[in-house]
Amino acid sequence: MFQTNTINSDLKFKELQNRLKTASDDGNSPLVDTDLIRQCLSKMKLKKCPGFDNVSTEHLIHGGTDLQVHLCLLFNAILKHSYVHREFAHGLITPLLKDKHGDQSRMDCI
Numbered sequence: 001m002f003q004t005n006t007i008n009s010d011l012k013f014k015e016l017q018n019r020l021k022t023a024s025d026d027g028n029s030p031l032v033d034t035d036l037i038r039q040c041l042s043k044m045k046l047k048k049c050p051g052f053d054n055v056s057t058e059h060l061i062h063g064g065t066d067l068q069v070h071l072c073l074l075f076n077a078i079l080k081h082s083y084v085h086r087e088f089a090h091g092l093i094t095p096l097l098k099d100k101h102g103d104q105s106r107m108d109c110i
Contacts, residue, residue: 032075037068052092 006012019031041061050056060067078084 031079032072034065034068034072037071037075041068049092049094052090 044057044061046057046061048057050059060071
């Protein structure tokens with residue numbers, strides 16, 4: 001059985017459902033606004049490895065209001081059209097060495 005490791009994930013999912021319902025009832029309200037973008041960016045951790053596109057958290061946080069507006073447009077378009085481009089499915093996994101004094105060529109220790 002699946003169990004999320006995110007605290008209060010059910011509450012966050014219900015909040016998203018409420019946003020989607022409100023926006024679909026209204027028809028004009030954006031689902032994602034710059035305040036939500038700023039709130040989410042403020043919760044992101046710094047000094048993390050960038051993805052395959054070399055965009056790091058620092059780029060997003062210090063990108064300014066123009067980038068926040070473009071992110072709003074992007075996320076609202078994704079939600080409105082229910083389409084996510086396949087490039088968003090790519091990820092980068094960086095294995096971390098746990099035992100620096102052991103055999104670094106053994107993959108089962110990672």
